Amino acid sequence: MLNVLRATLRMGRVTMPYPGVDEAASPAYRGRPALDAGRCTCAGACVEVCPSQVISLHPSGPDTSEWRLDLAGCVFCGLCEDACPEGAIHLTNEFALAARTRANLVEACTVSGRPTGTRQSVEVSRAQPTHPAAAPNRRIRNLLGRSLHIRHMDTGSDNACDWEIAALLGPVYDVQRLGIDFVASPRHADMLLVTGAVTRHLQPALMATYVAMPSPKLVVAVGDEACGGGVLQGSYAVAGGVDRVLPVDVYIPGSPPRPQALIHGILLALGRAQPYQSFTAQQG
Amino acid sequence: MTAVEAGGPALADQVRALLAERADVSQSSGHAVSINVAVEDLPDVCARVQHGLRAALATMVGYDDRSQSGSYRLTYVFAASAGWVSVETAVDPRSPAFPSVTPRLPAAHWYEREVHDMLGLVPEGHPDPRRLVLHDDWPAGVHPLRKDFDPLVPVPRVDNPPYRFHQLHGEGIVEIPVGPIHAGVIEPGHFRFAAVGEVVLHLETRLFFTHRGIEKLAEGKSAEQVLPLAEHICGACALSHAVAYCQAVEALAGAAVPPRAAAVRSLLLELERLYNHVGDLGNLCAGVGFAVGTSHGAWLKEQLQRLNERIAGHRFLRGVCQLGGVRRDVDADAAADITHTLQQVQREFERFIELLLRTESVMERFTGTGRLDTESATALGAVGVAARASGVSGDLRKDHPYAAYGTLSIPDVVQPDGDVRARAQVRIDETRAAFALAMHLVASLPEGPTTTSLAPLPPFATALGFTESPRGSNVHWIRTGQNGTIDRYRIRSASYCNWPVVALAVPGNMVPDFPLINKSFELCYACLDR
Numbered sequence: 001m002l003n004v005l006r007a008t009l010r011m012g013r014v015t016m017p018y019p020g021v022d023e024a025a026s027p028a029y030r031g032r033p034a035l036d037a038g039r040c041t042c043a044g045a046c047v048e049v050c051p052s053q054v055i056s057l058h059p060s061g062p063d064t065s066e067w068r069l070d071l072a073g074c075v076f077c078g079l080c081e082d083a084c085p086e087g088a089i090h091l092t093n094e095f096a097l098a099a100r101t102r103a104n105l106v107e108a109c110t111v112s113g114r115p116t117g118t119r120q121s122v123e124v125s126r127a128q129p130t131h132p133a134a135a136p137n138r139r140i141r142n143l144l145g146r147s148l149h150i151r152h153m154d155t156g157s158d159n160a161c162d163w164e165i166a167a168l169l170g171p172v173y174d175v176q177r178l179g180i181d182f183v184a185s186p187r188h189a190d191m192l193l194v195t196g197a198v199t200r201h202l203q204p205a206l207m208a209t210y211v212a213m214p215s216p217k218l219v220v221a222v223g224d225e226a227c228g229g230g231v232l233q234g235s236y237a238v239a240g241g242v243d244r245v246l247p248v249d250v251y252i253p254g255s256p257p258r259p260q261a262l263i264h265g266i267l268l269a270l271g272r273a274q275p276y277q278s279f280t281a282q283q284g
Numbered sequence: 285m286t287a288v289e290a291g292g293p294a295l296a297d298q299v300r301a302l303l304a305e306r307a308d309v310s311q312s313s314g315h316a317v318s319i320n321v322a323v324e325d326l327p328d329v330c331a332r333v334q335h336g337l338r339a340a341l342a343t344m345v346g347y348d349d350r351s352q353s354g355s356y357r358l359t360y361v362f363a364a365s366a367g368w369v370s371v372e373t374a375v376d377p378r379s380p381a382f383p384s385v386t387p388r389l390p391a392a393h394w395y396e397r398e399v400h401d402m403l404g405l406v407p408e409g410h411p412d413p414r415r416l417v418l419h420d421d422w423p424a425g426v427h428p429l430r431k432d433f434d435p436l437v438p439v440p441r442v443d444n445p446p447y448r449f450h451q452l453h454g455e456g457i458v459e460i461p462v463g464p465i466h467a468g469v470i471e472p473g474h475f476r477f478a479a480v481g482e483v484v485l486h487l488e489t490r491l492f493f494t495h496r497g498i499e500k501l502a503e504g505k506s507a508e509q510v511l512p513l514a515e516h517i518c519g520a521c522a523l524s525h526a527v528a529y530c531q532a533v534e535a536l537a538g539a540a541v542p543p544r545a546a547a548v549r550s551l552l553l554e555l556e557r558l559y560n561h562v563g564d565l566g567n568l569c570a571g572v573g574f575a576v577g578t579s580h581g582a583w584l585k586e587q588l589q590r591l592n593e594r595i596a597g598h599r600f601l602r603g604v605c606q607l608g609g610v611r612r613d614v615d616a617d618a619a620a621d622i623t624h625t626l627q628q629v630q631r632e633f634e635r636f637i638e639l640l641l642r643t644e645s646v647m648e649r650f651t652g653t654g655r656l657d658t659e660s661a662t663a664l665g666a667v668g669v670a671a672r673a674s675g676v677s678g679d680l681r682k683d684h685p686y687a688a689y690g691t692l693s694i695p696d697v698v699q700p701d702g703d704v705r706a707r708a709q710v711r712i713d714e715t716r717a718a719f720a721l722a723m724h725l726v727a728s729l730p731e732g733p734t735t736t737s738l739a740p741l742p743p744f745a746t747a748l749g750f751t752e753s754p755r756g757s758n759v760h761w762i763r764t765g766q767n768g769t770i771d772r773y774r775i776r777s778a779s780y781c782n783w784p785v786v787a788l789a790v791p792g793n794m795v796p797d798f799p800l801i802n803k804s805f806e807l808c809y810a811c812l813d814r
Contacts, residue, residue: 077603236435
């Protein structure tokens, strides 16, 4: 017993202050890709190498094109940065990328030139959810804002997202300090936190879990696979994202999102944080 | 010259001596021998190779080669001490069946069930012909790894009879179904216990809920395009899979990665082992309700994952490996950071372990729980921590060195008891060894380039890549198509070998000890299901 007490005292407090105090990710962290539109010459190398096919170039005028990046399915590998002959793409260390709609996760810039690559324009219609979510509900904030119970469900992720969610319950991120806890039964849950691209084998379990939750309920998609299918687009075994089968209230991009990004996304669903505004949304 | 290369020619001679005139033996490279056999000779030749060379089944692959040779092909790959032996056969598409090897070699059981599901090749005489990968509502006669399967055509859900679990009948026996969704933040799988009161009599697992069709997705992609898929097989073993895949491609291209790249790979692989083992030891505490230990483990793991983020840009070490080398070098600043962080974490780790080993309530629950005997571990081909804690030595870093491991001395960590305590002790010893290896590697990184370019890949050639992940051996097998594409990619993770033995370690224990036993094996569902 004394040993346990001694060990506890020696360890001290390791809980981080986020979200009260912002802690930046390491400069090496691969977060949101940013395009320097002035340098882009429409070479299309980024479109070619993107493993989740979320970058596209669309002719928009006689000498101009629109460069689009759908953060929802981005795996933040940085291959686009490596491939760009002009050095126009740079992965920043921004990680708080959660948004309420798929549209807010689509970055678009006008660049000069027209695409010449072989694998140009992947249809961005993929970014339209099959099951759009209702507008955010003030009642949810009042009801759940200070006491949220989450049911996590893995619908076939690569487990990185799940390990990061598990870290939220550890001493460092400790979401209980924010009035957030995880529960075993969907009957006790206010939020369904979904990882994975929804495999064929788990879709029935996901639907059953959703139906079992009392209303009002929130659905949050976590990670590249749950938000936009990630590298699994085109597989016979997955639906390709949670919004293919359920309305999603908040998308948290990342491969996986860091634990702070998860906290940001969960708080966003409660109206306790500001959504990420894509470059396009900021301009508009 | 490494030991493996030196043993190469001898290996082909050993195989010829073993099989006499029975088979067509060819040597594809210094340390790989392939044997072509008639399909009816398959079980006998596999058994001879296994017993005669004391070789374990490392993986088994089926592929659809109808467009080239007019048949399906099966390859059983064995790891002998002197190299890799592939036993290959053709299966006639007009009667797609082959004699099952499983009655002679129990370790083949899952591979053959998988080939049945994915390619429709029937293992005749297999003791358990139920489905493995595909679930109940998948239509009969549709096999996703056949080349004429179109992944873009939706496969209907049909109303097949439900999976038949083994049933135990008798007074007081109750069946407890658990999953696929579990109470905690863990991956999905179904467990069916038969218990009398508290004691488990029998456990059966139904897995592959997270099956994502990764092997099919790889088909037709270029070798570079498959690497991100390899990295996304699993989060916790991301780098081991990436390196295994890269090594397979590099073997086909005949490329040797530069010494510095090899050393960086080994260094980062040890960092992967560290954050996994340290985290797993913390999670074992959760299995016995020792919250202080759980928190200590979580804090240590977090420090190691933050180190990963600082030096590699990713907490799970994705995006650091590339074909022909590494994408990120470890510069002087990163090296200093690694040394400093590891010294600090190792000090805290030793205190954590001292606390763990001195807490009687923990050690009492660990000792004697979830025992896996040596015989079962060997027969079913267990690997990694699970095997080494049951007295079966074997570590690819020593046995078939890759990356920079040929120049390092890897301690032989083995425990005889096969219980939770033994698996914890193996992790503790391996963690200490990994600290030492990483410190040594970071202090002695050779100078030089970190990448080399690859020659074009030969068409219709096969190669193996393998790593010893934190959970045991990963074996990746690739076959090329035309124009440098991948025609078949078979991923055999450590969890694939170890899930079947978990079911053997549980009977005789209490139902509430199952989470602890499961955590002590610490297997990935994502790695298994692909």
